Amino acid sequence: MKTPWRTFFRQNRGRMIAAVALVLFVAYAYNRNAQITEAVLASSLRQSIPLILGALCGLIGERSGIINIGIEGQMLMAAFVSFLVNVKTGSLILATIAGVLMGALMGWALAFMSVTLRIDQIIGGTVLNMIAFGLTGYFYQVGLATKGKFQPIAIPLLSKIPIIGPVFFQNPPLTYLTLVLIFVVHFFLYYTRWGLRTRAVGEHPRAADTLGIDVYRMRYMNVTLAGMLAGLAGAYLTLEAVGSFERMMTNGRGFVALAVMIFGKWDPLSAWGAALLFGFATALQTQLQFMGALQIPHQFIGMLPYLLTIIVLAGVGGRTRPPAAVGQPYVKE
């Protein structure tokens, strides 16, 4: 019997090699300058958090057959609600919960549009984005400030390990939560009844239907749950990464997350690798610029993540296989 792990290694040989190369590179850099290496890696992880959360959100949706290009809007609305709740109550926990619930509500709205109203899913996602841009713009008032933000918690012992410690074990709580969630989603997707049914609904909804699985219910449930992850990403942005809210602060991360999802072949762990790669690219260019090593206008540096997204899409496009039923509304006979 083929174990999932063996299959995983076989299918990801190229990435494994890339990972080894990366480890060697990091070791080399660490030898040269430990502090900067740690800083860049820690920054990579921070940059990757909203991307992987967004990618997981997109992935759960697409695995159940729903394209979600509204992740950007879901993040933005959640970031805004987290911000407001924090301003009003001063509680970071309540603010996070509010952001997650907002994400769920936005996810439900997408499910409602694509399952019940059968709006083209790409247009549905666009509606979500525009509503988020509009509402956050309308209700945002300049001058409000958050009351505090999540602070790093060093995990005893683990945080003392060189490189790994400062990068992975001296983080604020939402980062830890995200790292756990990646594995939770992976486990649920491949090893549980829910995961099997989710994948069936995304690949062949009619087959699932003929076996008594409620396709509509699965899609509603999954897109709503996935929305919570985008919501968490939004909360992360205001409560942990930035500590405040600005109009359009998501800055395209929701869309980049989709590219991360595609690059990660709709697989949570691979998507995490892709997210880290994007995070690393961003962190590296920031660092280079900071050190004055690059005499390039900042706008060109700013383009990098977007260029990288296009290159990645063009590179993997046509060679990946999305869930077969993605994008098609399921109509019961």
Place this chain on the structure above:
Amino acid sequence: MSEYVLEARGITKRFPGGVVANDHVDFNLRPGEIHALLGENGAGKTTLMNIIYGLYQPDEGQIFVDGRPVVIRSPHDAIRLGIGMVHQHFMLVPVFTVTENIILGAEVVRFGIVLDLPRARQQVLELSRRYGLEVDPDALVEDLPVGVQQRVEILKALYRDARILILDEPTAVLTPQEVEELFAVMRQLRDRGVSIIFITHKLKEVLAIADRITVMRRGKVVGTTTPDQVDEQKLAAMMVGREVVLEVQKTPAKPGPVVLDIRDLRVEENGVPVVKDVSLQVRAGEILGIAGVQGNGQTELAEALTGLRRPQKGTLVLDGKSMPFNNARILIENGLGHIPEDRQKHGLVLPFSIADNLVLCTYYKPPFARGWQRQPQAILENAERLIEQFDIRAAGPMVPVATLSGGNQQKVIVAREFSRPIRFLLANQPTRGLDVGSIEYIHRRIVEMRDQGVAVLLISAELDEIMSLSDRIAVMYEGEIVAVFDADKVDKATLGMYMAGARRQGDDELVAAGVRTQTRA
């Protein structure tokens, strides 16, 4: 114990648009019998079964299981009542393993949520041994031949303890040998007490396996009978409502010069060869039929020949002229006519009018266009003429083809292709899903084209169609032409052996027949 395990009384189902798919249909099933439900495409068989399986709700009527009235709101209810269904288009998730497909919806779990695949696998193995339905529980379904996929479908139903098994057109995709195997399985299941509803439109099969036969026509039950009371002619008449000519009327072919000449055609899909160095010659005035089980490279061969796919190697000569691949426009201009396998996907633009669909391949040429400008008057006149000439039943030339019946949609394609001056016709599954009247019509038209000197390559999964239309028959198996026969010198059983890969002609023979250029090293 009731006399019937399943009984449907007075079932009526109307669809939006006023179609009455089932009109007061009565149907019953005895314990441990194979009951054939016979009817043409569109007679309402599948609708009835979908109602019994809970996919549709009847507008009127009542269903009884073991004599008790039941309401079946969903497949879930049907499964609980012991009803299992094997759909015509398999309901399998291609990227799942056999085990995963079988347990889907009835999973074996630990702690309430975690899949217990090892135990599920064990159960699947036991089940497959018990019923003699051999499968590899770890194989991915997409890697399995259709015959095995069908076994997985049956196992799926048995895994859910089905006592009533509905098989919807199960033989459509099988070789004659596989059909025999399926019948053996069906008999075995029957002997173990499973009651089977066997849906088909093939008369011979019904007579071979059924204990009782119910015939449907246009949404109504025509009657119920047994195989010893009827013969093929009688059944055909019941099914169609008139005497049917079972044989296609045609004179012997008068083959002319070679029109289509392909050599060493190789098509790969993701690096795997699916058409392996195929050579073929089709002469003017002959019909060459390609027999084979679906998925043996016919689709890819057809796509390569019609400019829809670039083969990895090979040459294509049409009427003595060398043709480029992957350029449908040049092929069409040089006399290619194509009835595509999937008429709605490839052959028609459904929201467009009949008139626009009739000029789909010639819209840019005079008289339909002058320079850039389209000429609506000419397009309309063309449509009016062809609608008349090809007897297309429609409210007018400007209605969308989406509103037409399947038979009339196919006539639109035939009208478009046959009204151009074509030299070579590729007819891929030209009558799939059509009623007998349309089938007869399209067969007659194809023979007419042959008699006018067109070279015809016919690809069909229906062996009967291949046998009755072709002048020569080539058998395709796993991407290769494994045999070529004159149509009058071969029988169905022999073809079946070749289709199943049990036999192949010697390389010398194949080279002599022109379907290989060299013997294998």
Place this chain on the structure above:
Amino acid sequence: MRSVLLSLTAIALALFIGALILLASGVSPLVAYGALLKGAFGDAQALQRTLEKATPLVFSGLAVAFAFKASLFNIGAQGQLLLGAIIAAAVGFGVEGLPPYIHAPLALLAGATAGALFAAIPGVLKVYTGAHEVITTIMLNYIAINLTDYLADGPWKDRSPMNIVARTPAILESARLPTWGPIPSGFVISVILAGVIYWLLWKTTFGFEIRTVGQNRHAARYAGISVAKVMIATMVISGLLAGLGGAVETQGVVGRYQPGFNVGLGFEGITIALLAKTHPFGVVPAALLVGAMKAGSSQMQFAADVAKEIIDVIQALMLFFISAEFLLRRMLRMKEEAGEEKLVLSTGWGSGD
């Protein structure tokens, strides 16, 4: 007729929900909408403002609607428009000594070409690599924002001593588009182009090819149409229209390139295209509607103290309702006709199919 009714219902519903939001934030919708109307049509000046606001919207609406006809979603109209705007500005201030009847069209042409080339990128990527245009065009929007910001803050920056922001110098008088009474000439151009696009789509063989590709790509290939060429050409024309929109904005209204003036025009194009049911003739009234909302929003902010962003919310709601045909048809008890042309964008990512 039916589609007009659907659009009107969508607009009414969006305005209604917008009114509820206004009520929730303590503003009388009547006062707010009244001010909006006055600011948009109250006098000749207001009317001119509406037409000015509507002009680039007709272009971006046409751009999106045109791409929709080939089932392509050009969310990148925004970026193409930005490039068109800045290139037109560069030609407008950089090329000297030309008479107006050459300079103005030259700048327009330059802007249009810039948009067209920029839109060719996602077209080529889609055809040859399978990268879905929805993501690539969005990414290109961000790239365009950075690129134009670099140009306006670097090589093409307005170096006059008073200026501290990122903007180009003012274009020369000879590159400016005239205004006839309250009617900007750019608006006239946009209406003419709507007619040209209609002709192209329904009266020419090329239009037939585009619509065939849009409704059934497989059948188009079967019929010998080069889907790749048609898709790229469609994106190029769509980008050309968007680029022209940017150029008209620069030459007819702003008078230079200045970031912030044209934010959201490309996205508004989506709403307009869908309100117009992707028909070129529907684009003009839909653009006028959105233009009027934008023109009147300042007056509304002033008179009723309502943040301008409410019109973004209302637009998003319009987009929602017009997309939710299923819902609208239920409400209006309208049946779907068999075989209607449908807009389908959500085919799989990157699978090239």
